[in-house]
Amino acid sequence: MAVVKLKRPDLAAGEKLYLGAIFKGFLITMKHAFDSLRGKTRGSDELKSSGLGATMQYPEQKWDDQLPEYYRGAPALVTDEQDRERCVSCQLCEFICPPKAIKITPGEIPSDDPWAKVEKRPKEFEIDMIRCIYCGMCEEVCPEQAIYLRKDYAITGLSREQMVHDKERLYEIGGKRVGLVNKWNELK
Structure with a gap:
């Protein structure tokens, strides 16, 4: 069987610094943060979250009513x-x-x-x-x-x-x- 060597494409100067990817990730994070402050967090209603974000408050709120029928526990x-x-x-x-x-x-x-x-x-x-x-x-x-x-x-x-x-x-x-x-x- 023949061995095929692939050459990676050369990266542009901006891609080598990866600042564009960091800035894009920062913008997405800030968008989610502002949405949660305005009360428009996606999924917060299903999780019965506290209002800020989609994080469930664990000891007080549990997944018991949302477990699927096929869930296997202890x-x-x-x-x-x-x-x-x-x-x-x-x-x-x-x-x-x-x-x-x-x-x-x-x-x-x-x-x-x-x-x-x-x-x-x-x-x-x-x-x-x-x-x-x-x-x-x-x-x-x-x-x-x-x-x-x-x-x-x-x-x-x-x-x-x-x-x-x-x-x-x-x-x-x-x-x-x-x-x-x-x-x-x-x-x-």
């Missing part, structure tokens, strides 16, 4: 209507997680439990929210619909340890899901 575990764990510790979500943010330790269900036919449940289930990239693969691969991505984007913590959500925290923020759960199906 993952959480859910229980069924009777507060039973949906997770069967199959570890598919752990294996498919690209950043390896999920860690599961399977545990056995005692034989005297009425749901002992299920084989196992998670003894420990942790999701590192710092590592999580909110890709949704864990939700897609879960055969028991035990993990869901909720529409939550404001996850905060004061330390790295607080950003690792354990099983209790994941169930607390996940809540209940209504519907058929394969794990508790009598025909299974």
Whole structure:
């Protein structure tokens, strides 16, 4: 395969100094500044801005009502209507997680439990929210619909340890899901 060398076009004296581009950028910035002072900022109505500019005032105003239907937020575990764990510790979500943010330790269900036919449940289930990239693969691969991505984007913590959500925290923020759960199906 032949190598083709391209010669860059020679720049004029004004282009070499790039003062024209700086001046043009300054004019655009000033136009936006004067428009915001006159209350004619484009997009301020949709963002419910404070009036000056199109900046949303974050802690007071949030995107919750403007999130698209397909938005994927932070993952959480859910229980069924009777507060039973949906997770069967199959570890598919752990294996498919690209950043390896999920860690599961399977545990056995005692034989005297009425749901002992299920084989196992998670003894420990942790999701590192710092590592999580909110890709949704864990939700897609879960055969028991035990993990869901909720529409939550404001996850905060004061330390790295607080950003690792354990099983209790994941169930607390996940809540209940209504519907058929394969794990508790009598025909299974």
